[in-house]
Amino acid sequence: MLQRAVIEGRVVDADARLALETRYGHFTSMQIRDRRVRGLDLHMERLEAAGRELFGVGVDRAEVLGSIRAVLGDDLRDASVRVFVVDSDGPRVLATASAPVTPPDRPHRVKPVVYQRFLPHVKQAFGFQQLHIVRQVAREGFDEALLTTEDGLISEGAITNLGAFAGGRLLWPDAPMLRGTTMRLLERMDVPQEWRPMKVGDLAGFDQVFLCNSWGVMRVGEVDGVALRQDETMMTRLLEHYDGVAWDRLD
Known part of the structure; x- marks a missing residue:
């Protein structure tokens, strides 16, 4: 377990240290539009199966959905969201949000x-x-x-x-x-x-x-x-x- 971490000369907090020290896990990526997603059950199936294979335990659907809602906050309706399950004294759920992506309409x-x-x-x-x-x-x-x-x-x-x-x-x-x-x-x-x-x-x-x-x-x-x-x-x-x-x- 990291005791301290520095990014560009600045000591970072415990949550940032967690992101730095976790190198084992799985995730799923999704595009959110108007706070909706295609294939939600398929994303949950993926997290469940990978969790059981890597950690011996599945995921809590309510925790995953809560993490997605939390990373969207009250202001984001469209976003690219990733949900990670990583090892930090046991599996933990992390979520990130970035700008939504639309593929270019060209070959x-x-x-x-x-x-x-x-x-x-x-x-x-x-x-x-x-x-x-x-x-x-x-x-x-x-x-x-x-x-x-x-x-x-x-x-x-x-x-x-x-x-x-x-x-x-x-x-x-x-x-x-x-x-x-x-x-x-x-x-x-x-x-x-x-x-x-x-x-x-x-x-x-x-x-x-x-x-x-x-x-x-x-x-x-x-x-x-x-x-x-x-x-x-x-x-x-x-x-x-x-x-x-x-x-x-x-x-």
């Missing part, structure tokens, strides 16, 4: 990077490796990285899930990954769906490739310099399904 450029996460099904707090990868590809002009094995088998994006359409079917990579909340909401779309191994070289043969995370749904226009097809019909159907997902109240 994304993505780059394959050979990297596989440990415990990929857990949304792990303090992910240095993924942040480093995202920053590296951004310096090269890419919007996102695709995490692959040495032979090019795709699992997920660094901060997204990847999906595709081919012949009217919705395709997902059959690989170890974090099944994001937005991905799980898109799985409810009323179209034939299939999980299959996907390699980077397969993407150019699909009708539409997209990314999804808590920000929303983003089309992919290019993978490592290779232009991809754009299917406006299927993309419109996908976005209409996502836009039609009900928002859950937090108050």
